[in-house]
Amino acid sequence: MEQPTPFNRLSQSAYVQRVLVAVGLALLLLGLLGLLGLAFSVWLRVLAALLIALPLRAGGDWLHRRAGLPAGLGLLLVTLVVAALLGGMVWLFSARIGEQVEGLQQQLPQAIHDVQLRVQGTEWGQWLARENVDFTRVTGGTSEWLGRATGIFSTTLSVVADGYVIIFLALFLALxxxxYRAGLVMLVPKAGRPRANEVLDCISSTLVKWVLGRLVSMLFVGVFTWLGLTWLGMPMGAVLGLFAGLVTFIPNIGPVISMVPAVLLAFVHGGPHQALYVVLLYLAVQTLESAAVSPLVQQRLILMPPALILIGQLIIGSFTGLLGLTLATPIIAIIIVLVKMLYVQDVLDDDSVAV
Known part of the structure; x- marks a missing residue:
């Protein structure tokens, strides 16, 4: 017996209307998802501004309490000191780093090519050749690697462009x-506003502690990487050390990223043995940072589970790119505070969990 078709049960116009409604709902859902993604991108930039504004404000308040200065004057002094330090670093290293970055751009293609040749000359490289494995295809080739590097640098430039907006927003929030806090608390019912203020205080304190901890780790990694590379006779030690210190801002993944250009250049200038020494240097610096510096900082400032940080980076970074990957840890810190205070303490009535 022939099965009835939609056109047997409904008129053609009604069926078309249902199809159009389904398509419209699908487009609406896609539009809402796009708006949510855009809104999350905006909130990431607001969070980045908060990570600048909160430490500046905390420094100004510290001067207000310790030295009796007006809060606004303390904020101004802290901002000027930070700006002077950053400007001094740029002035001291700009000429040398500019030359070294140019040299790095010129030497990286040759470094990649030399790595390919050296690997092909090894026993396991010859085994790959016998197995008909195209090493150039596996590594992507020099042009593809440069294309990927160009994409990374273009993304970085986009983040730098956003930095202007983030800096001005941070200044407004700090002033x-x-x-802004009163406007946010006003959205909470009156009975919950005292608790909302407590939660905001804890979030602010957590973010300030995290920024301070990252700055200590960045300084340690940058300085000791620079000294170690200089001791090994590596060129461009300053720019590689600065790069290592900067990407340390991204926990777990940053140290791996910082090692790649240094190892490639070591292959060019000293061969496999030099590359091995550079790898050992980076591992030693990261081990010292993880085993000595981070525990000391975390004990005095903030404790974050490394596995949870990595999971958050993988999830948030896959949706939001470089900025989301960089800010994944403070996002997790905020979520931890909210879960502990609003769910564990308030809903489960368990005050034994410290924030």
Whole structure:
């Protein structure tokens, strides 16, 4: 017996209308998802501004308490000191780093090519050749590697462009934090506003501690990487050390990223033995940072589970790119505070869990 078709049960116009409604709902859902992604991208930039504004404000408040200065004057002094330090670093290293970055751009293609030749000359490289494995295809080739590097640098430039907006937003937030905070607390029912203030205080303190901890780790890794590379006779030690210190801002993944250009250059200038020494240097610096510096910083500032950080980076970074990957850890820190205070303490009534 012939099965009835949609056109047997409904008129053609009604069926078309249902199809159009389904398509419209699908497009609406896609539009809402796009808006959510855009909104999350905006909130990432707001969070980046908060990570600048909160430490500046905390420094100004510290001067206000210790030296009796007006809060606004303390904020101004802290901002000027930070700006002077950053400007001094740029002025001291700009000429040398500029030359070294140019040299790095010129030597990286040759370094990649030399790595390919050296691997092909090894026993396991010859085994890959016998197995008909195209090493150039596996590594992507020099042009593809340069294309990927160009994509990374273009993404970085996009983040730098966003930095102007983030910096100005941070200044506005640091100048009048009470205004924005009061507006946020106003959205909470009156009975919950005292608790909302407690939660915001804890989040602010957590973010400030995290920034301070990252700065200590960045300084340690940058300085000791620079000294170690200089001791090994590696060229461009300053720019490689600065790069290692900067990407340390990204926990777990940053140290791996920082090692790649240094190892490639070591292959060019000293061969496999030099590359091995560079790998050992980076491992030693990261081990010292993880075993000595981070525990000391975490004990005094903030404790974050490494596995949870890595999971958050993988999830958030896959949706939001470089900025989301960089800010994954403070996002996790905020979520931890909210879960502990609003769920564990308030809903489960368990005050034994410290924040």
């Amino acid at each position: 009048q934090p009470k205004v």
